[in-house]
Amino acid sequence: MADTVLEVSHLTVSIPMGKEVFPAISDVSFSVQSGKITGLVGESGCGKSMTARAIMGLLKPNCKITEGSILFDGKEISHASAKERCDLSGNQMSMIFQEPMTSLNPLMKVGRQVEEALRIHTKISAAEAEKKTVEIFREIGVPDPEKRLKAYPHELSGGLRQRVMIAMAMICRPKLLIADEPTTALDVIVEAQILSLMKQLCESGTGILLISHNPGVIAQVCDDVSIMYAGTIVEQADVYELFDHPMHPYTQGLFNAVHSLSEDRGELDVIPGTVPDITHRPSGCGFCTRCTQVKQQCESSFPVMHEPIDSHRVRCHLFDGKESHEHAH
């Protein structure tokens, strides 16, 4: 059994909009095991990035963690001080972002940027740091590493920039890597290259949280998957179980939408309507305005997480009273 690197439970983050305060994400629970890839899927605005930022301690000052806990390697970090964060970030946990161009410093050679974390977190000579950087460039497939160290970000292609970002995140061999849409800005061939690199990285023991809007990407590399909708996790299972037997009407709708694109059908399957924005989320189930199987209680009461099959959880009133076993919370 792999070690749990990250355990997020009942996380709620609130954000003020005007005079009111809205929960941007509510009751989010999942875990990341070392050497495994956990996927977080959802459409824009569902709270995926907010979750990642809460874990990394990168929330904007007006966003507050109001409930729940984030255990990293057994330690509570949801309200860690700036100093504790400094010790963790870039060292034991790190993050890569969607757009590699905007997250690299355009005025600094990429080699220096990759070394930075190493120089901060370990007592290491400049020559030694450069050697390690060349090593990691070679490991993640940057061609001609000695030369690339001295390149500026604008001199590199999108795929190479993303590799530099990954090198930067991995240089201190973190226990946890959060990848927020790492391939969305890339072409499919480069995407496939980066995904196979992620797989290779997790084999060395790092636990990865992969955030994506694309079920195709998730199906290719993840071990466990959580589906997010309107600020909460609506379904959770291992990747095979989830894709074979999706239970939540949203998950089913999402998968049908993707599948109908790759099969031959006349009209494509759609989920009617649009994602409710944060100030207009229904008080009951977030999906009730678009759900085809909506019942009366869906509009009034927020569904709890059910576990109709072992290790397959779903947050939906259709599964009220259908637990696989009696469990004491």
Place this chain on the structure above:
Amino acid sequence: MSTLIETSHLTKEYKRGKQSGVKAVTDVSFALEEGETVGLAGESGCGKSTLARLLVRIIKPTSGTVTWRNKEISSLPEKEFMNYRRKMQFIFQDPYASLNPRMTIRDLIAEPLVTYRLFPDQEAVTERVKELLQAVGLDEDALYRYPHQFSGGQRQRIGIARALGPEPELLLCDEPVSALDISVQNQILNLLMRLKEEYHFSCLFISHDLSVVRHVSDRIFVMFLGKICEMGPREEVLSSPLHPYTHFLIQAHPLPDPHQRDVKREILSGEIPSPSNLPSGCLFHTRCPFAKDVCAKEAPPMKSFGTRQVLCHFPLHSSNTEENPQ
């Protein structure tokens, strides 16, 4: 079926002082039939958008010609060209950037109608705008609202309504759904397919996503570094690609099925060559695992196999198809 628009040896080169120029589009020749939808696929920077813009002359070609129903239009004076431009309308990728935030929806959709003086007075224009809103599935109360009050999917509907206004015969869709969430993507694709049935326009549909291209297209063109490297009917191109690049593009497509991930996919390694420093011979030979000596020396000719064409010395799957006599 007759040919609607045709290009011949269309080329766009950006000069850079005394240095050699950047070739964005090189020697592209194709014909688009009436009522046909062609999907244009390829990676970013391969010249898909430039090609579409060359057709409408948003960008002026360096050389080559564009023919509209057998009439050469690429050298027409601007005033005369306007008549043709009206028949080719654009839908853009980013529904946030392509709508002026300070204009109401009514004015946005009315703008082309006013520019081309299609209606006698403002009232008639407003009536037409209402009709268009209805056609794309938006309520009439959208008329006097502003773009920021709409979601991405709704904005793309507004963009489509604006494009349909002048009754185009060719709709150029430049990545119309790639900025949208999947559930909304399908709504827009269904809408486009339905409108196509109703209004009978031809369509050049640009997308980097092969599953989207596959769904909407009759034929598929694949571009690589400014050249079209393969053209053919959709199913044939996707099930038995002739060009190695098409093959790798299909292989890299992430399938939404975890059971297929253990099937060994062939992933192309390396990087796309820089368009300012193109390789000799076949543009793909630096990455092509099937390349032979001749590929580095000679640029391959466009070969025809029935309804299919490919720009390659050694096309895949070609043993069971006969090459057309030249």
